[in-house]
Amino acid sequence: MAAIPSNVPVAHAAAPGDDENLFTFWPRHNAAIYKALADKYTHIETPASGDGAASGDGSMGEPEVVTPDDKRRAEWREEHSATTDPLESSMILNLGPQHPATHGALRVVVQLDGETIERCLLDVGYLHRGIEKLAEVKTYQEFMPYTDRMDYMSPYSNNVAWCLAVEKLCGIEAPERAQWLRTIGCELARISSHLLWAGTMVMDAGALSVFLWTFKYREEIYSLFDEIAGARFTVSHSRIGGLAFDFSDTALAMIRAFCDDFERNLADWRKLLDRNRIWIDRNMGVGVVSYEDAIAEGYTGPSLRASGVEYDVRLFEPYLVYDKLDFDIPMRTEGDSLARYFVRVEEMQQSINIIRQCLDRLPSGPVRVDNAKAAYPSKDEVYYSMEGMIHDFMMTDTGVAPPKGAECYHAVESPKGELGFFLASDGTGSPWRVKMNTPSYSNLQGLESMMEGAMVGDTVVLIGSIDPVIGDSDK
Amino acid sequence: MAETPNDFHATKNTIGGPDDGLQVDPGQETQTLKFYFTPRVGLAGEVERLKSENPHAKSSTYLPDLADALKARFGDAIGEVTLYAGETTVYVDRASIREVCRALRMEMGFDYLSDMGTIDRFTEEDRFEVFYNLLNLKARQRLRLKVRVDEEDAVVPSVMSIWRAADWHEREAWDMMGITFDGHPDLRRLYMPEDFEYHPARKEFPTLGIPGSLPLPPNEPDGPLTMDPFARAHGDMPKQ
Numbered sequence: 001m002a003a004i005p006s007n008v009p010v011a012h013a014a015a016p017g018d019d020e021n022l023f024t025f026w027p028r029h030n031a032a033i034y035k036a037l038a039d040k041y042t043h044i045e046t047p048a049s050g051d052g053a054a055s056g057d058g059s060m061g062e063p064e065v066v067t068p069d070d071k072r073r074a075e076w077r078e079e080h081s082a083t084t085d086p087l088e089s090s091m092i093l094n095l096g097p098q099h100p101a102t103h104g105a106l107r108v109v110v111q112l113d114g115e116t117i118e119r120c121l122l123d124v125g126y127l128h129r130g131i132e133k134l135a136e137v138k139t140y141q142e143f144m145p146y147t148d149r150m151d152y153m154s155p156y157s158n159n160v161a162w163c164l165a166v167e168k169l170c171g172i173e174a175p176e177r178a179q180w181l182r183t184i185g186c187e188l189a190r191i192s193s194h195l196l197w198a199g200t201m202v203m204d205a206g207a208l209s210v211f212l213w214t215f216k217y218r219e220e221i222y223s224l225f226d227e228i229a230g231a232r233f234t235v236s237h238s239r240i241g242g243l244a245f246d247f248s249d250t251a252l253a254m255i256r257a258f259c260d261d262f263e264r265n266l267a268d269w270r271k272l273l274d275r276n277r278i279w280i281d282r283n284m285g286v287g288v289v290s291y292e293d294a295i296a297e298g299y300t301g302p303s304l305r306a307s308g309v310e311y312d313v314r315l316f317e318p319y320l321v322y323d324k325l326d327f328d329i330p331m332r333t334e335g336d337s338l339a340r341y342f343v344r345v346e347e348m349q350q351s352i353n354i355i356r357q358c359l360d361r362l363p364s365g366p367v368r369v370d371n372a373k374a375a376y377p378s379k380d381e382v383y384y385s386m387e388g389m390i391h392d393f394m395m396t397d398t399g400v401a402p403p404k405g406a407e408c409y410h411a412v413e414s415p416k417g418e419l420g421f422f423l424a425s426d427g428t429g430s431p432w433r434v435k436m437n438t439p440s441y442s443n444l445q446g447l448e449s450m451m452e453g454a455m456v457g458d459t460v461v462l463i464g465s466i467d468p469v470i471g472d473s474d475k
Numbered sequence: 476m477a478e479t480p481n482d483f484h485a486t487k488n489t490i491g492g493p494d495d496g497l498q499v500d501p502g503q504e505t506q507t508l509k510f511y512f513t514p515r516v517g518l519a520g521e522v523e524r525l526k527s528e529n530p531h532a533k534s535s536t537y538l539p540d541l542a543d544a545l546k547a548r549f550g551d552a553i554g555e556v557t558l559y560a561g562e563t564t565v566y567v568d569r570a571s572i573r574e575v576c577r578a579l580r581m582e583m584g585f586d587y588l589s590d591m592g593t594i595d596r597f598t599e600e601d602r603f604e605v606f607y608n609l610l611n612l613k614a615r616q617r618l619r620l621k622v623r624v625d626e627e628d629a630v631v632p633s634v635m636s637i638w639r640a641a642d643w644h645e646r647e648a649w650d651m652m653g654i655t656f657d658g659h660p661d662l663r664r665l666y667m668p669e670d671f672e673y674h675p676a677r678k679e680f681p682t683l684g685i686p687g688s689l690p691l692p693p694n695e696p697d698g699p700l701t702m703d704p705f706a707r708a709h710g711d712m713p714k715q
Contacts, residue, residue, distance in 0.1 A: 063639070124665065133680075317533045317535050420590060474666070
């Protein structure tokens, strides 16, 4: 073994061809990384040029559904294929993973020709927590707080989505009041998520003041959640079979006051942005996704509706009490970044309408199923009766146990799109398999092709416009 | 029945819930709690009840007519049609999954691939299942297709030429479950490093990871790698 010079920082000094013993940082991975870096086109290679392509010819094998964007991209690739670049002037640029504009640990690798993005690949593996695997060793109720950490910008929606999926699997129906309260919570989460999106999106585009305003109202929503659930960020308020506890009168009054105050301010922000010359120039015609392409790429949520596809789970398969409410689904047909802005801003207004209706029509009654085999008993029972305490232990230890072989999929419209859980049961208190269908994952997948042909300066706007959360795209 | 304590323990596992009567070890004169210790698995009629009486069942997922139409058209390629919680699941033969998908996409209006995933059935025949959640946006229908493959030959035709949205889903299925998709143009790993040798979503992959498969970096520049961050849990006790 060759002696390592003492002045060499060993873990970082190794380069291909140096002494093998210098590799102390994940030896095999280091070798793989250097092998990858040796080729300039490594992460951007067209499948045909690589040797690892599974199908051999490397093409998608006759795409049978050709959208207008496909044709545009095919022409684009024709123009910018490797043969027209004899000087190899294209450049690979790595954006992220740790940059505020990449919204979490997202790495965007772009191949540039001048300022134009020729090809874009995303790397979403940085935050891989194996959350689906984790769910298999938790009981259904134990896993609920983990859903807070998925799309951590709207934890309430995730809690409700999980509980609804488990309730569908077990055939439990939460009481009426719980459903109305859950609806309020989900819509508050939608406002909170869209507020963060609006602030960071405008900040990505170069203005800071809107960020400060939206965060003021996010703070107020945090205070609301603090009053509702006892936690500001990761609320964990939903339970299988209902809610942990009822909203207090203070909370209901606070929500009502928030609605009035927020509605006025929303109108003010729209006055600033809706006809703002800079904002419109920055967003109009940027990242256009056609109707057909939005469907083919599997976009979801506001990104899908901005392209004119009327798909909203609240409308498509009404859950909770959405079929009893009167509200609109904002739509745009332009499919560009500005359209996605308008859809989200109008959704916030609709959420306010929904919350108001819920507050007006809120029925009284229990907020959790009165069945100790389906839901936690109330704390009064737990503290003052032996049966209550035993049931509490049993809900914690094994919880609900759906029949063996039961499988179901339940989706809700989270702020970012369709959030669905596919659950398979083996008859025990833990799920056999949990497959999450998360909106950021679907949208990020579309981002790869959306970026092709765009300008590098628009990258952050495009990333912002589909509103990804990396905790949500991780499985 | 059981005479010795050993026999009692041997039969204990087969006893389910309260319907099996009071279980008292004849060797012991202790009082037995009458609460339901374990959830009752496979309770008679429970599955049947939930199939029809589920409060969350939606009309958009109950599609027996469509399943019949598929059967009439594709014959033996369509296997069992199951129903739970009002959701129709159609099992499709692996060889014809692309044809069925093409027909659903081009002719029956299922234009949106909402989700795609895998299930590991572990000890059963045809170990892996790949499911496709399809949406008909115009008719407001949601259909689930399923394909079963064996562990020895875990290859499924790619549907990426029909729904481009299948791209990452198929890559994820390859990465996490180790199912390859024939015809996918770029079947790279999605989450795990390129040179990772295992497929973590499989049931036999331990939750704590396989020791040495993904070591932690050294704490100091020339320090050793941590080959197994959970050594104690993997049965490796430190020497005294």
